[in-house]
Amino acid sequence: MSDSLKTESLQDRLDRLQELTEFTENCRKQLNDIFETLGWSLDYKQEEMEQCPYDPDHRVPVRSMEKHKASCRLRKMGYSEEEQAQMYNPSVCYENSSVRSFTMDKSTQHQVILQARSAAPLMRMEGVFWQGQYSGEPVDVPQNHKRAVCDLTVADRLALYDHVAGVLSHQKEAASSNNEDLYVDLVSKLQKDDEQNEPKTHLELMAEMRDYKRRRQSYRAKNVHITKKSYTEVIREVINVHSEELARQWREEQESTRSEHSSHRRRLDERRSASSESHHSHSRSHRSRERSQDRESKKKKRKKRERDSGSPSDHNHDRKKKKRKKKEEREKEK
Numbered sequence: 001m002s003d004s005l006k007t008e009s010l011q012d013r014l015d016r017l018q019e020l021t022e023f024t025e026n027c028r029k030q031l032n033d034i035f036e037t038l039g040w041s042l043d044y045k046q047e048e049m050e051q052c053p054y055d056p057d058h059r060v061p062v063r064s065m066e067k068h069k070a071s072c073r074l075r076k077m078g079y080s081e082e083e084q085a086q087m088y089n090p091s092v093c094y095e096n097s098s099v100r101s102f103t104m105d106k107s108t109q110h111q112v113i114l115q116a117r118s119a120a121p122l123m124r125m126e127g128v129f130w131q132g133q134y135s136g137e138p139v140d141v142p143q144n145h146k147r148a149v150c151d152l153t154v155a156d157r158l159a160l161y162d163h164v165a166g167v168l169s170h171q172k173e174a175a176s177s178n179n180e181d182l183y184v185d186l187v188s189k190l191q192k193d194d195e196q197n198e199p200k201t202h203l204e205l206m207a208e209m210r211d212y213k214r215r216r217q218s219y220r221a222k223n224v225h226i227t228k229k230s231y232t233e234v235i236r237e238v239i240n241v242h243s244e245e246l247a248r249q250w251r252e253e254q255e256s257t258r259s260e261h262s263s264h265r266r267r268l269d270e271r272r273s274a275s276s277e278s279h280h281s282h283s284r285s286h287r288s289r290e291r292s293q294d295r296e297s298k299k300k301k302r303k304k305r306e307r308d309s310g311s312p313s314d315h316n317h318d319r320k321k322k323k324r325k326k327k328e329e330r331e332k333e334k
Contacts, residue, residue, distance in 0.1 A: 077140050079147075087143060098240075100171055102164050109160065110138035116159035129155040 035042060050065050052058035054072045074084050094101050117134035124130050133155040142148035148157065229237075 074143065079143065083144060100168050102167055104141050106138060106141055109141055112159055112163045113156050
């Protein structure tokens, strides 16, 4: 009996194993079908993860770390998802243009505000920002107009504007000084030198020697504005300079044509207004003449009617005259 029981239990185990094998094969087949339908692969390789510098609980793949850091930093600063959706990076618009940009950080912003505050008066004065109107604590750089109005005062915004305008103007002056040699008119310079063939005086020679000694040794030997640049960079600057000059001339021509059109249109309007005014004045004078004639005719008719009708006032006047005559005659008789 024991042998038979052992054989039955072994057979049951084999049957169960067969059922489990068939079940797993069926499941594997279903999973393969699903992966093929979705276009996925069974050979999954986990990406390398990095820790977010703004939140240690965030672990993000390396390929999307920069995007996550930008959104996480704004989230830590208190910007909502709706505000982040409305923000765009404007640097793409200035890549191939001559427009200069300036990036402000928190420390620079605070230093600019502190400098403006120290230069402001201590007491309140009319027409001038005083020290109490500036922010004392450092704040994050605003990323939209709403935060700029809420976090910074009017004095802070004016100080930051003056700082950025000054920095960009210095950059523009430096760029224009580098391009000074491109504007040299060699023909006029040679003509001027030919005209000034007279011998130089002692004072002029002394002034030239003084200017020569003031220059650095490296500047005497070479032109630093050109020798540090390649031929392609020099040609590019020449093209940019001529393009800007042509654009300026084109704008001036457009403005002149617009002014001519506007002056011509103004003359036409003045002529029309003058003709309309003369017409209105003629019609007004004609109407006033007709009204005066009507008044005079009415007065004449009224006087004629009074003479014809013999009003009571005229009768009383005649009666008084008769009485006065009779009285004078009686007095004469006496």
